[in-house]
Amino acid sequence: MSPHSPPGSTRQVLLDSAKRLLWKHGYEAMSPRRILAESGAGQGSLYHHFPGKAALAAAALEEVAAEMTEAMDALFEGVPEPLAAVHRFLDIPFDPLKGCRLGRLANEAAVADPETADPALRAPLDRFFAAARTRIADALDRAAAEGRLHPGQDREMLATTMLAAVQGGFVLSRIHQDPASMRQAVAGAHLLLDSVTREPGP
Numbered sequence: 001m002s003p004h005s006p007p008g009s010t011r012q013v014l015l016d017s018a019k020r021l022l023w024k025h026g027y028e029a030m031s032p033r034r035i036l037a038e039s040g041a042g043q044g045s046l047y048h049h050f051p052g053k054a055a056l057a058a059a060a061l062e063e064v065a066a067e068m069t070e071a072m073d074a075l076f077e078g079v080p081e082p083l084a085a086v087h088r089f090l091d092i093p094f095d096p097l098k099g100c101r102l103g104r105l106a107n108e109a110a111v112a113d114p115e116t117a118d119p120a121l122r123a124p125l126d127r128f129f130a131a132a133r134t135r136i137a138d139a140l141d142r143a144a145a146e147g148r149l150h151p152g153q154d155r156e157m158l159a160t161t162m163l164a165a166v167q168g169g170f171v172l173s174r175i176h177q178d179p180a181s182m183r184q185a186v187a188g189a190h191l192l193l194d195s196v197t198r199e200p201g202p
Contacts, residue, residue: 011049018060058120065124082139096173096182165189
């Protein structure tokens with residue numbers, strides 16, 4: 001993964017513009033013309049710094065994945081009590097109607113289609129969501145070791161469900177144009193976590 005370019009450099013301006021466009025419009029609608037209009041960069045700048053749109057998008061998604069992973073790590077490391085950390089993850093103040101910066105790309109052919117997907121576009125998504133699931137599962141493992149979960153819980157399954165609740169909340173909120181779907185999905189995840197939680201022993 002390459003480091004960020006110097007702030008204000010044409011390369012970084014192109015990357016920042018691509019990050020905004022990918023979040024707002026997705027990969028397929030992110031044309032070179034739109035990139036140049038969003039960035040204000042001159043003609044030829046895109047191809048001076050990147051071989052093409054796919055390379056720019058891949059580099060932008062690498063930065064997005066790194067930013068989201070850093071924020072997630074800070075959240076879990078900042079809350080020592082593991083179950084509280086998972087609840088806090090569920091309560092991150094998302095904007096449901098904007099969608100997840102990475103998850104909203106999962107249905108695009110260039111990212112998800114097994115025959116046409118570009119591995120460089122898919123890799124940042126794979127890496128972030130695997131890291132998120134692992135972070136949640138590790139917190140649940142710590143909670144189980146502390147006797148805070150009822151015996152026999154499948155922590156990997158629970159972690160996947162927590163992550164799916166958030167991503168599903170984004171999808172339903174965008175379909176219905178109603179943030180209530182995210183609130184309901186997250187509330188259900190909180191209830192599930194509460195249902196497998198034991199009170200601390202004496």
